[in-house]
Amino acid sequence: MKTVIVVGNGMVGYKFCEKFVAKVDQDSFKLIVFGEEPRVAYDRVHLSEYFENGDAERLTMAPREWYQENNIELYTNERVTDIHRNSKTITTLSEKTYKYDYLVLATGSSPFVPQINGVDKDGVFVYRTIEDLEDTLAYADKIKKTVKKPKAAILGGGLLGLEAAKAVMDMGMEPHVVEFAPKLMPRQLDTRSSKVLQVKLESMGINIHLSKATNQILGNGHVIGMEFGEDDVLNVDMLVISAGIRPRDELGKSCGLKMGTRGGIVVDNKMRTSDPSIFAIGEIALYNQMIYGLVAPGYEMAGVAVDQILGVEQTVMAAEIDMSTKLKLIGVDVASFGTPFMPAEKGHSIIFENKTESLYKRINVSHDGKRLLGGILVGDAKDYNMLLQMYLNEMPLPKNPENLILGSRGGEDMSFGSAMDLPDTAVVCSCEAVTKGQICCSVKDDGNESVKAISKATKATTGCGGCKPMVDDLVKETLKSLGKVVKESICEHFEYSRQELYDLVKLRKIEDYDSLLDEVGKGHGCEVCKPAVASIFASIYNERANRQATIQDTNDRYLANIQRNGTYSVVPRVAAGEITPKQLLAIGRIAQKYDLYTKITGGQRIDMFGAQLHELPLIWEELIAEGFETGQAYGKSLRTVKSCVGSTWCRYGMDESVTFAIDIENRYKGIRSPHKIKGGVSGCIRECAEARNKDFGFIAVEGGWNVYICGNGGANPQHAQLLAEKVDKITATKYVDRFLMYYIQTAPPLTRTAAWLDKLDGGIDYVKDVVINDCLGIADQLDSEMQYLVDTYKCEWKEAVENPEIRSRYTHFVNTEETDDNIEFVSLREQKMPKAWV
Amino acid sequence: MISILNTYEAVESEKVSLWFKAAPVEKFPKNGGACVKYKGMQIAVFNFTREGTWYACQNLCPHKMEMVLSRGMIGEDQGEPKVACPLHKNSFSLKTGKHLNGDLNRIATYPVKIEGDFVYIGFSE
Ligand SMILES: Cc1cc2nc3c(=O)[nH]c(=O)nc-3n(C[C@H](O)[C@H](O)[C@H](O)COP(=O)(O)OP(=O)(O)OC[C@H]3O[C@@H](n4cnc5c(N)ncnc54)[C@H](O)[C@@H]3O)c2cc1C
Ligand code: SF4
Ligand code: SF4
Ligand code: FES
Numbered sequence: 001m002k003t004v005i006v007v008g009n010g011m012v013g014y015k016f017c018e019k020f021v022a023k024v025d026q027d028s029f030k031l032i033v034f035g036e037e038p039r040v041a042y043d044r045v046h047l048s049e050y051f052e053n054g055d056a057e058r059l060t061m062a063p064r065e066w067y068q069e070n071n072i073e074l075y076t077n078e079r080v081t082d083i084h085r086n087s088k089t090i091t092t093l094s095e096k097t098y099k100y101d102y103l104v105l106a107t108g109s110s111p112f113v114p115q116i117n118g119v120d121k122d123g124v125f126v127y128r129t130i131e132d133l134e135d136t137l138a139y140a141d142k143i144k145k146t147v148k149k150p151k152a153a154i155l156g157g158g159l160l161g162l163e164a165a166k167a168v169m170d171m172g173m174e175p176h177v178v179e180f181a182p183k184l185m186p187r188q189l190d191t192r193s194s195k196v197l198q199v200k201l202e203s204m205g206i207n208i209h210l211s212k213a214t215n216q217i218l219g220n221g222h223v224i225g226m227e228f229g230e231d232d233v234l235n236v237d238m239l240v241i242s243a244g245i246r247p248r249d250e251l252g253k254s255c256g257l258k259m260g261t262r263g264g265i266v267v268d269n270k271m272r273t274s275d276p277s278i279f280a281i282g283e284i285a286l287y288n289q290m291i292y293g294l295v296a297p298g299y300e301m302a303g304v305a306v307d308q309i310l311g312v313e314q315t316v317m318a319a320e321i322d323m324s325t326k327l328k329l330i331g332v333d334v335a336s337f338g339t340p341f342m343p344a345e346k347g348h349s350i351i352f353e354n355k356t357e358s359l360y361k362r363i364n365v366s367h368d369g370k371r372l373l374g375g376i377l378v379g380d381a382k383d384y385n386m387l388l389q390m391y392l393n394e395m396p397l398p399k400n401p402e403n404l405i406l407g408s409r410g411g412e413d414m415s416f417g418s419a420m421d422l423p424d425t426a427v428v429c430s431c432e433a434v435t436k437g438q439i440c441c442s443v444k445d446d447g448n449e450s451v452k453a454i455s456k457a458t459k460a461t462t463g464c465g466g467c468k469p470m471v472d473d474l475v476k477e478t479l480k481s482l483g484k485v486v487k488e489s490i491c492e493h494f495e496y497s498r499q500e501l502y503d504l505v506k507l508r509k510i511e512d513y514d515s516l517l518d519e520v521g522k523g524h525g526c527e528v529c530k531p532a533v534a535s536i537f538a539s540i541y542n543e544r545a546n547r548q549a550t551i552q553d554t555n556d557r558y559l560a561n562i563q564r565n566g567t568y569s570v571v572p573r574v575a576a577g578e579i580t581p582k583q584l585l586a587i588g589r590i591a592q593k594y595d596l597y598t599k600i601t602g603g604q605r606i607d608m609f610g611a612q613l614h615e616l617p618l619i620w621e622e623l624i625a626e627g628f629e630t631g632q633a634y635g636k637s638l639r640t641v642k643s644c645v646g647s648t649w650c651r652y653g654m655d656e657s658v659t660f661a662i663d664i665e666n667r668y669k670g671i672r673s674p675h676k677i678k679g680g681v682s683g684c685i686r687e688c689a690e691a692r693n694k695d696f697g698f699i700a701v702e703g704g705w706n707v708y709i710c711g712n713g714g715a716n717p718q719h720a721q722l723l724a725e726k727v728d729k730i731t732a733t734k735y736v737d738r739f740l741m742y743y744i745q746t747a748p749p750l751t752r753t754a755a756w757l758d759k760l761d762g763g764i765d766y767v768k769d770v771v772i773n774d775c776l777g778i779a780d781q782l783d784s785e786m787q788y789l790v791d792t793y794k795c796e797w798k799e800a801v802e803n804p805e806i807r808s809r810y811t812h813f814v815n816t817e818e819t820d821d822n823i824e825f826v827s828l829r830e831q832k833m834p835k836a837w838v
Numbered sequence: 839m840i841s842i843l844n845t846y847e848a849v850e851s852e853k854v855s856l857w858f859k860a861a862p863v864e865k866f867p868k869n870g871g872a873c874v875k876y877k878g879m880q881i882a883v884f885n886f887t888r889e890g891t892w893y894a895c896q897n898l899c900p901h902k903m904e905m906v907l908s909r910g911m912i913g914e915d916q917g918e919p920k921v922a923c924p925l926h927k928n929s930f931s932l933k934t935g936k937h938l939n940g941d942l943n944r945i946a947t948y949p950v951k952i953e954g955d956f957v958y959i960g961f962s963e
Contacts, residue, residue, distance in 0.1 A: 492915075492916070514869075514888060517888075523914055523917070524886070524888045524889055524913065524914045525888075525913050525914065526911075526913030526914060526915060526920070526922075527910075527911035527912075527913050527922040527927065527929070528913075529913075530911055530913065531911070549867060549870070550867050550868065550869045550870030550911070550912075551869070551911075553911070553924075554909050554910065554911065554924030555924075557870075557909070558909070562906070562909070562924050562925065564902075564904070564925075565904060566904045566905055566906045566909075566925075809867070812873060813872075813873050813874060813875045813880075814860070814861045814865040814866065814872040814873065814874060814883075815860050815861040815865075815874050815875060816875050818875060820880070820905055822842075822880070822904075822905045823905075837902050837903075838903075
């Protein structure tokens with residue numbers, strides 16, 4: 001048995017493992033991996049997402065168990081310190097020695113920190129690991145407490161620097177990008193496009209300083225500014241350095257491998273270093289005298305190294321490596337591909353620029369007009385994938401190549417056809433090297449009819465994610481060619497089903513209704529799509545109704561249920577119906593003070609009716625002071641989890657139904673969904689809580705809990721169906737987590753769970769397959785998405801009451817303090833009620 | 839009941855004899871509506887920020903005679919600007935006042951203009 005040691009558990013090191021175990025049987029090779037970072041390999045490309053959700057787990061490439069299952073010995077937090085080529089051994093920081101037959105170096109690179117006076121001061125950071133981000137965030141938080149409008153500089157205006165700029169802006173600091181060159185993204189953009197980008201970024205609040213050489217970093221102990229020349233100082237409270245990368249080649253150097261003059265370990269097209277038993281892959285490898293700072297070439301290198309070790313000699317690295325890139329996350333499209341700028345003797349350029357719209361498009365075409373050589377897109381990169389494919393596959397150009405960037409204008413030939421026109425060999429996902437042919441076959445022959453299914457089957461889209469729109473197109477077009485598509489568009493403004501729209505929002509990270517309309521819709525929206533989209537935002541980002549109030553249904557907009565006469569009702573949460581005498585007194589006192597009609601609802605809580613708009617914040621302020629929070633009775637969201645008293649009091653009870661119901665109600669409170677959801681928990685099969693009447697229900701039985709889903713009262717009563725039997729609370733909760741999340745993601749608008757299940761192919765068995773057997777491979781994702789919603793819950797009434805801007809929305813008139821004199825009440829059994837309609 | 843309905847009569851822009859200075863622009867939510875009181879009347883004013891247009895109509899929904907239209911969601915139906923009543927989602931054209939999903943009475947609409955940073959509603963008296 002031979003031993004392969006991998007040094008470095010980063011993106012490429014991980015990819016090596018993945019490809020390796022897929023190809024060898026475990027008895028012939030032993031795989032040992034060392035990683036210096038405390039975490040298992042994670043997705044560095046999407047590092048910035050850590051800001052959005054603070055969830056490091058989500059970035060993990062594969063959990064530790066995966067390594068175990070595949071018999072990979074993994075040592076994290078363990079740096080390899082020496083390689084002894086004579087004895088074919090390595091030693092680690094903890095002075096352990098291991099023997100190898102093959103050694104794979106995947107040590108990546110570290111940020112380049114220029115030798116400027118003062119770079120060692122507090123408040124200077126780099127941007128590469130999760131720990132870097134955590135440190136930066138912690139520092140930013142500290143600064144924000146003492147400085148009113150804190151500023152942060154980013155040294156370096158390249159791809160990564162701009163991403164970092166967006167990140168510090170999201171941290172609430174004023175971003176300043178400082179670039180040595182006279183233009184932004186000097187490697188990818190020409191002067192004009194860089195200018196267009198600069199203007200756009202400045203309009204977004206990112207300050208740009210070009211042609212600045214930093215002399216020193218100012219400050220006593222911690223950074224307070226940057227000095228460029230005499231009298232040229234920029235005051236900042238924090239600095240992030242993003243000035244390029246340097247390969248982590250110290251191991252190669254000390255054991256005498258052949259090195260590049262400016263660093264990096266030299267490899268041939270088999271990824272072999274100057275020692276035939278040592279390979280180097282990823283950002284450490286110097287191939288064609290270049291370090292490729294992108295994942296796609298790194299992944300390809302990993303594949304080559306695997307094959308070479310297994311003796312498949314003909315797999316070698318391509319001679320030319322595509323360095324096309326698209327900037328992500330910044331809120332403005334930027335992409336360049338092929339040869340972005342090029343001397344006139346090689347071809348001619350077609351340039352379109354519209355400064356007022358911050359648009360710049362350039363394509364470079366060969367002299368004979370037959371081939372696309374490269375190009376730049378700023379402001380609108382939706383055609384990037386298609387152009388890139390035309391370039392990579394040397395596809396013939398249309399008669400008028402300018403149509404490629406201007407669109408065809410009246411009667412002329414189409415600028416480009418659909419993704420289906422690509423040759424089958426076109427590599428659509430370059431990170432995973434998946435071709436168009438593979439994707440289409442996977443749809444046709446294996447029945448993978450969604451981007452999700454395709455990505456599971458072929459791994460396409462799992463790298464940088466840039467190919468998702470194109471994979472989406474291919475799936476749709478292939479389905480269409482099979483005569484399979486049933487369009488379920490939600491209204492005239494969006495030609496998508498709710499589920500498709502959900503995926504688009506998530507994929508493109510769209511957070512505003514207006515941007516969504518601009519990007520994937522048409523026209524200006526209506527009362528059907530607005531609340532549907534609001535619900536999608538809520539499900540993905542846990543966005544509360546307050547931010548985009550006017551796309552919410554009326555009840556959500558004012559966080560209260562409108563009643564007959566235009567007054568509102570107020571319902572605080574009383575989880576599982578358990579309420580203390582003190583809370584009862586408080587509700588009584590407040591209801592009396594504002595003269596509200598009170599009634600116990602079917603969901604075991606108290607509804608107070610007849611509040612006028614301007615009274616809502618006053619009432620809630622008092623309720624919140626008494627410890628109540630919103631009951632979300634107004635939302636398409638969790639209403640209540642009804643409970644019976646269970647084993648704490650009831651002589652039949654098998655388990656504590658109230659405790660479980662409270663936990664569950666608190667877990668799902670605030671989660672918005674396609675329609676309202678209700679739950680129930682009964683302490684035994686006598687079923688006093690009517691749990692089988694609810695969207696989800698738990699019933700205690702001998703040996704655990706039975707879980708039921710998709711029950712319904714309402715106009716078409718339906719009994720819930722059994723999802724799982726005799727499971728413990730944790731498992732029961734996990735199944736319902738997944739079921740709810742899956743329902744939230746796939747149901748059409750305003751469809752209760754029962755109706756959803758009726759329409760679902762495969763019915764309850766399919767739900768079991770997804771939720772319990774994880775047949776779609778999405779269980780982990782559903783789990784973490786649900787956990788995110790749970791973790792980010794906030795009472796929206798508290799937010800409304802404390803925020804003067806939101807609070808000011810609660811007036812009947814905008815031009816007078818007067819209230820609506822049209823409202824009339826009459827009395828009813830010692831309370832009030834609205835005057836009846838005629 | 840019906841008598842309040844009669845207090846609202848559509849005003850055409852040529853017939854405006856008085857521009858009522860209602861409130862500053864920022865008082866009206868973007869892409870939403872708010873209610874203005876004028877001489878005992880309730881007028882719903884809508885700020886179609888996306889399109890850059892404004893509309894006004896009676897706040898009274900002719901369905902159940904409730905003063906609620908200003909809280910309805912606004913939108914567009916094949917380019918026709920509309921408001922949907924928050925109570926039962928009856929929707930009305932804001933150009934013509936016509937009931938779009940049934941045959942309730944028309945609602946009265948009023949011209950709106952923006953001058954300086956103020957919203958004015960046109961009446962004819
Ligand atoms: C914020 C950010 C955004 C990016 N965006 C993109 C993008 O959009 N598209 C794109 O293609 N690329 C992007 N990249 C680049 C991409 O992340 C890298 O190309 C990729 O991570 C390289 O993988 P690697 O495995 O070679 O190196 P790394 O991921 O850096 O992994 C190397 C690992 O080896 C460890 N190590 C080093 N020395 C030792 C030792 N002696 N012993 C043990 N372990 C050691 C390191 O700690 C590290 O964990 C981005 C990078 C960053 C930081
Ligand atoms: S369901 Fe069972 S435990 Fe609960 S109250 Fe009824 S009889 Fe008692
Ligand atoms: S059944 Fe529903 S719609 Fe009818 S009055 Fe009761 S709450 Fe209202
Ligand atoms: S009161 Fe307006 S639609 Fe019913």
